[in-house]
Amino acid sequence: MDLVRTLTMQFFPKRIFIQFGTIFALLVFNSLTKVDGQTQQTSSHHDYCIIGAGPSGLQMGYFLEKSGRDYIIFERTNTSGNFFTKYPRHRTLISINKRNTGRTNKEFNMRHDWNSLLSDKEHLKLRYYSKEMFPHADVLVKYLSDFQRMNNLNVQFNAEMSNIQTVRNDSVKEKHTFTMSDQYNNKYACRWLIVATGLWKPNIPKFDGIELTQGYESISINADDFEGKSVLILGRGNSAFETANAIYGATNVVHMIARSRVRLAWATHYVGDLRAVNNGVLDTYQLKSLDGIAEAFLSDETKLMSKNGKYQLVTDDEFFDNFAFRESYDVIIRCLGFTFDDELFYNPYSPPLFGMAQSWKRMAICENAG
C-alpha cells in the first residue's frame, strides 16, 4: 500500500495530541504560488523535504526512513521536539503517560499512550522514560531526541527554512518542484514538501494597550514574582489555567477573562479543552475565594490603560461590567493561544487544501505521493 496513505491511517487514530500541531502542520502541498519561468539554483535535492523535527515531522520521517525514501528533515533549532523545551511553560505535560492497562494488545495499549510515536522498537515508548502520569516536559524532549537518533532519522539541525515556493518543472508529473532556502541562503529543492512546523506564533490581538501585557511565552514561571499582586489573565484555555495554577497561591487575586465559557475536557471529551490537571482555580472560584472568571469579548474597542503602575482593562462588552473586574491589576498576562507561521512561504497565503485536509483535524496526503 502507498506509504503515506498507510501513515495517515496508522498515525492519526493514536496520536491524539499531536493532531493539535498537525492541524496545520502536516500538509503536503501540491500547489503553491508558481514562479513561472523562474529558474532557481539549488544546492541540494531530495524527494521529500520535511520542515520541523517535532513529533509530526519525526513520525513522518520514521516511515520515510523505513521505506528507504530519499528525504530530509530540516529543524531550525539544535534539538528534536524543540517546542517542548519551552512549553508547557510550567513544564508539566498534559498528555497522559498511561503505563499500564492490564492488556497485552499493543494496539490497545498504544491508543492509551498519548506521547509515544509509532515505531517497531518496543523500548521506544515514553513509559520507559517516566513513571509520572503527567511527566515533566523535558522527558518528552529526551524521548523525541532518542527517537530521532535510534531510528537514524535524517535531520539537518540549525536549518531554518523560509522562502518556500514552487518553480516550474516539466520533467515531473506534478510539473513543479518546491524550493526553499535556509538562514544562510543555502538552497534546497524537493518534489514533495511536508510542513510540520507546528503552531508556535503567539496569538496577539490588536487593541490599544496590548503592549502593556506580558505573554505566556515569556512570563516568569517563578511564583515569587507574583507575590501579593493582582493578576488578570486574558484567555481561559489550558495555558491560561496552567499559569493561574502556578501563581494563585502567591497572588491577591487571579481574574481570568475570555469570550467563551470554560470548556472542560471531561465534559467535551476533547483533549484540547481545559484539563482537570490544570483547573485548580475553578475550585477557588467556585468556593468563593477572590479568584474570578468572566466572559468578555476582546474586540478592537478594548482598551488597556495604565495609571500609577497599575493596569485596567476597559471593554465595550456589557457583560464585563462586573464590580470585581473594575479593579486595576499589577500584571496582565496574555494566554491566547498560538497560530501558524505562514511567513516561511515566499508568498504568505492560505495554503490550498485538498483531500482530507479540508477537515482541519486531518493530515492531507496526496494519494499519488510516490
Ligand SMILES: Cc1cc2nc3c(=O)[nH]c(=O)nc-3n(C[C@H](O)[C@H](O)[C@H](O)COP(=O)(O)OP(=O)(O)OC[C@H]3O[C@@H](n4cnc5c(N)ncnc54)[C@H](O)[C@@H]3O)c2cc1C
Ligand atoms: C501551551 C501548550 C502546551 C501543550 N502541551 C502539550 C502536552 O503536554 N502534551 C502534548 O502531547 N501536546 C501538548 N501540546 C500540543 C503540542 O504542542 C502539539 O500537539 C505538538 O507539538 C505538535 O507537534 P508538531 O510536530 O506538529 O509541531 P511542533 O512540536 O511545534 O514542532 C515543530 C518543529 O518545527 C520547527 N520549525 C518551525 N519553523 C521552522 C522552520 N521555518 N524551519 C525549520 N524548522 C522549523 C520547530 O523548531 C519545531 O521543532 C501543547 C500545546 C501548547 C500550545
